[in-house]
Amino acid sequence: MTIIAVDGPAASGKGTIARALACHYGLPCLDTGMLYRAVGLSVLKAGGDPDQEADALGACDFDESMLDDPALRSEAVGSLASRVSVHQSVRQSLIKRQRDFATQPGGAILDGRDIGTVIAPDADAKIFVTASVHIRAQRRYSDALAHGGHPDMDSLIADIQARDTRDMSRDHAPLRTADGADLLDTSDLSIEAAIQRAIALVDAQLEGRRKV
Numbered sequence: 001m002t003i004i005a006v007d008g009p010a011a012s013g014k015g016t017i018a019r020a021l022a023c024h025y026g027l028p029c030l031d032t033g034m035l036y037r038a039v040g041l042s043v044l045k046a047g048g049d050p051d052q053e054a055d056a057l058g059a060c061d062f063d064e065s066m067l068d069d070p071a072l073r074s075e076a077v078g079s080l081a082s083r084v085s086v087h088q089s090v091r092q093s094l095i096k097r098q099r100d101f102a103t104q105p106g107g108a109i110l111d112g113r114d115i116g117t118v119i120a121p122d123a124d125a126k127i128f129v130t131a132s133v134h135i136r137a138q139r140r141y142s143d144a145l146a147h148g149g150h151p152d153m154d155s156l157i158a159d160i161q162a163r164d165t166r167d168m169s170r171d172h173a174p175l176r177t178a179d180g181a182d183l184l185d186t187s188d189l190s191i192e193a194a195i196q197r198a199i200a201l202v203d204a205q206l207e208g209r210r211k212v
């Protein structure tokens with residue numbers, strides 16, 4: 001069984017890298033941010049307050065079909081996800097599902113914020129993907145343009161900074177580089193180069209584990 005943990009801040013490229021690794025190693029992949037996004041969107045739909053722990057916890061038994069809702073991908077729902085994810089009980093209620101996915105026969109790849117630190121601290125390989133705030137905002141800008149949106153660079157930068165601050169400073173499972181993780185800064189890398197680098201880092205970690 002091979003478990004690969006991919007963590008990092010918003011728009012760092014971790015989702016793209018996790019999917020490419022899944023394809024390369026033939027493993028199933030879970031974007032754990034979608035679970036927090038589904039909780040965030042459910043709170044909104046129920047008219048609740050994402051900052052209230054009881055409201056956020058009540059939204060954790062969201063309908064499975066919500067995971068296919070395209071609205072989950074929006075920047076607004078990303079912020080809601082970041083707000084509901086500070087609550088300990090919300091994180092706790094999503095742990096089993098993530099651990100079950102990680103420990104399925106053959107293994108899996110999960111991407112998120114706390115995969116290498118909390119969900120799968122014994123993962124066979126761990127990568128922390130990052131990039132400068134400006135580059136990450138630029139990527140969100142290009143994505144939004146490509147999808148017919150009218151993005152504003154200053155508000156994208158402010159949103160990313162606010163999300164980084166909230167994710168890194170929360171009490172429970174804050175975003176940080178896990179012990180044993182390799183750092184992959186994608187600021188100056190093309191998607192293809194970032195993927196090749198990620199594969200090289202994972203190969204080296206898997207090889208290192210085989211030797212011990």
Ligand code: CDP
Binds near residue numbers: 009163
């Ligand atoms: O795609 P992007 O990196 O913008 O965000 P995401 O991975 O979909 O995660 C949305 C929010 O959910 C993050 O800002 C985190 O606050 C939260 N999250 C978390 O707390 N733990 C995870 N394992 C995944 C996401």
